[in-house]
Amino acid sequence: MLKSIIIIYLIISVLVFIIYGTDKQKAKKQEYRISENTLIFLAFLGPIGALLGMQLFHHKTKKTKFRICIPIFLIIHIVIIGVVLWT
Numbered sequence: 001m002l003k004s005i006i007i008i009y010l011i012i013s014v015l016v017f018i019i020y021g022t023d024k025q026k027a028k029k030q031e032y033r034i035s036e037n038t039l040i041f042l043a044f045l046g047p048i049g050a051l052l053g054m055q056l057f058h059h060k061t062k063k064t065k066f067r068i069c070i071p072i073f074l075i076i077h078i079v080i081i082g083v084v085l086w087t
Helices: 002-028 036-045 047-057 064-085
Strands: none
Touching (some): 036 047, 036 064, 047 064
16 A cells, blocks of 8 residues: 555656646747646645756746745655654
């Protein structure tokens, strides 16, 4: 069960990372973009992928909402994982 949860979590993080990269490429080409609300929601689901996507693609790094929310989401995930593993 735990192995399945870890795999799903990693898949979500990878997908969020890819979506952040895709949105950055769309921004460079001035194409239709993914909304910021969608990106924030995805960051809540996979904060590791979002944080890595922000750093690697230099995407949304100047947006205060992203600089604050994504680390908070990551801390929430770490706390939840910690509670689940140690209870």
